[in-house]
Structure formats: C-alpha cells, structure tokens
Amino acid sequence: SDVTFVVGREQQKVFAHRCVLACRCQAFQGMLGQGLAGSEDSPGSIPPQGPFILGNVQPEVFLAVIEFLYTNSVTLNSHIALEVLTSSVEYGLQDLCKLCVKFIKDTLSVEQVCEALQAAVTYGQADLQQHCLAFIEGCTAAVVRTQGFHELSDVVLARVLRSDRLAVDELDLVQAVREWAHVSS
Helix, strand or coil: CCEEEEECCCCEEEEECHHHHHHHCHHHHHHCCCCCCCCCCCCCCCCCCCCEEECCCCHHHHHHHHHHHHHCCCCCCCCCHHHHHHHHHHCCCHHHHHHHHHHHHHCCCCCCHHHHHHHHHHCCCHHHHHHHHHHHHHCHHHHCCCHHHHCCCHHHHHHHHCCCCCCCCHHHHHHHHHHHHHHHC
16 A cells, blocks of 8 residues: 555544555545656656545545445445445545445435435435435334434425325324424524
C-alpha cells in the first residue's frame, strides 16, 4: 500500500493503493493529490501518502467502500447499508449506490423503513422512495409506532401522509402525527 487513512473515532488505520482508488473514483483522485505519477496533469509528481483523517466515517462503512473499489462488489449488512449509500453518493459511486439500494429494498423492515425513505428522498433515489412508500402503506400501523417515524423530516412525513393507501385507522394516524410533532419540536 502507498496511502493510509485514519478512520472514525476509533482511529482505525486503513491501507490502500493510490492508483486503485484514484482510477476508480474521482473523489479519491482529487483527495490523493490531483494526479498520479506519470499522469498528463503533473508528470513525475507523487501525491501525498497521508495519513488522511476521516473522523466522521465508521471504519466498517469506509472498508465497504474500499472493498467495492477493489472488487466491484460489496458485503453489506443492515447496520451499515444506509451509511454506505450515503458514502456512495458522496464519492459519486453510482454502481455502489445501486448495490446499496438493492440490498436495502431486499432487507427492508418496519424498524428501518422510515430511515430508508428519508435517505431515498435526501439522495434522490426515486425507485427506493416508491419501494419504501409501498412498504409503509402495507404496514402503516406498525411503522407509525417506530422511532424512525418520529424522526422523519416534515417533507418526508408529508409524502407519507399524501398516500391514500395507508393501512391505519385515521385516529391512530392523527395521534402518531401529534407524537411526531412533539418529538420534532
């Protein structure tokens, strides 16, 4: 390896190869010094080795991104999928984004659907938005009792409430929205 990252609060060291990261991802190309040795932009230049400090990223999430850059596949679990989706958007990795969306859709649960919907709206993932809304419509009564429902933004809550197919008694829905308002205030 010729580049080191110090990741997360744990300050875990992650070693990688500058050429792999820069060739696979423009964001890393910029981070690693704008050019590789022998590139047209700066012949003979050697980008810095780091360490690059990434304190706001969980090591498991960053390692998933690195795994994707090296292998074009990724090992996800329900604890990191949304954060890997966030990183894929930040780094401009569309193929990783697609893998994350597929995993999230395949493993969607009552407890995570609101957080997934919030991320889908935030990152403009229309397919995931529709999937989450359909899931919410199918089990609304359980979803409105989750912490995720109470943490929805007002924009996303409005999208949910616009549906005519919510499977919940109207009085229960009104009560859930009141609780949301209390938590949000």
